[in-house]
Amino acid sequence: MAKHPALIGVYSDPDVLLEAADGARQKGWKHLDAYTPYPIHGLDKALGIGHSWVPWVTLAMGLGGALGGFTLEYWVHVIEWPMNVGGKPLNSWPAFFPVMFESGVLIGGISTFIAMWAACKLPTSKPVIHDERFTDDKFGLLIPLDGVSPADAEAYLKSSGAEEVKHV
């Protein structure tokens, strides 16, 4: 978003930001974003941001990890190194369950971590920090100027309660 020229309005009140974001989306403006020190619920909808795809990665990799754990156990104890212990079946799956569970959680967790940062396009050594107060106590609404006239956007931000409007 930051590659294109944009306007950013600075707010002190998250409720005002939420209404401003909702209004901007209703105007049909695209690629809106907001900067907040903590997540504000309902803001993703107000900005028109869809659901995160991270949980699908967790599900797929978690199941894959569990299956991988079981495959390793089966291969070791049934194919590669079969050992008869007390006449128990080689594929003694109840005893394989703890490792299967832990491998599922481990692979699922590590993948979630990687997927989350990939989704955020992070880490980056050169973050675009529009305003250092956005991680502290201020809230920002970003309107990219593709197809939106700067005058319109500025007028909208001011009328929606922004304390200041910055060109970024």
Add this chain to the structure above:
Amino acid sequence: MPSIGWWIGFLIASGMLGIGVIVVYILLTRGQGIFGLSHPYGWAFDITNFVFWIGIGHAGTLISAILFLLRQRWRTSINRSAEAMTIFAVMTALIFPLLHTGRQWVAYWLVPLPNDRLLWVNFRSPLLWDVFAVSTYFTISLLFWYTGLVPDFASMRDKAKNFLRKKIYGALSLGWTGSMRDWTHYEKAYLLFAGMSTALVLSVHTVVSYDFATSIIPGWHTTIFPPYFVAGAIFSGFAMVVTLLVFMRTAFKLEHYITIRHMELMNKIILLTGMLVGYAYLTEFFIAWYSENPFERYVFMNRLTGPFSWAFYIMFFCNVAVPQIFWFKKARTSIPIMFVVSILVNIGMWFERFNIIVSSLHRDFLPTNWDNFVPTIYDFGWTIGAFGLFLTLFLLFVRVFPTVSIAEIKHTLPKPADSSKEGVHG
């Protein structure tokens, strides 16, 4: 800023750690014989400490994950330090089985790796389940903790005036800007981590209890062990959180963030889990009597009247009797009382593990084997060293990291945006 108290604490903690380092050096050069271990008690202080420290870690995960899922807002003040406690406690715990193996330099044999001799680990062994459970627990806790810290690091980066600090916090924050698009992914991932950690907190101590429960040793071969161990872990973990927070809130003047109400709620959990643990003790005795198994009955009579009965009585007094004081609101909200109780609970829980391990092992099926365990100074030395390691790491943490989750606390301060809407954050 660190007070004189922090420096005194740090000197004591690192001194204790120094004792541990010396013991480990002697262990590595002389071998396992320096400990009081012998036949029939091949396990004593090492496994006691391992189970104790794993248990300490559980309150951290419980506070950060389960209370998060249950939308308990009071967790926000304490979750950061509780999570840090988990990480450091699990690190401390891991030292014990690794050093206990005897040949520490081949500890990687615990990992299922292909090798020249075509030998594999035994996936049917609870000791291997432990390797998987504890390493998964550590990894996920670390990722969960770090994920929670990133927005705070960004906040510290943006507030830092010093160039070096800006660079360090800048690197740690991974370039976080607080964009709502990022928050959407972040929040989902955080929720998933909380879910996974919740499953882990229940599974890890269950697996640790299998080390005992799947054996045939009387006093260990018990189906109540998994829930009993989980309850005990939460009990001791919360006691440790109370001990640490009593110090932290006064030392860093965090009384406004970590209020008496927070402490009181934790004390209520200590009271509840203390009673669960007490119930488990009584159930064990009941089942020993009801099973009519002479070996099982003997072990429990031996716990009450044998050479290690003192350990049993310390455990019972500290874990069952002492927390009952928390029925009174005055006690629950009094800092000196809760501090003393939390220390006693931790002593009691250490003795619980000692009691399970040593009292079951020292008199096995064959009376000619019977012997009494006598710890050596090295046994005490590495126990002290473990406390030193944990406290040193914790003191360093409170010095350099945000001890209270900045992003989450802001959310609970007056006039949160979502007060009337569906909220996810704790």
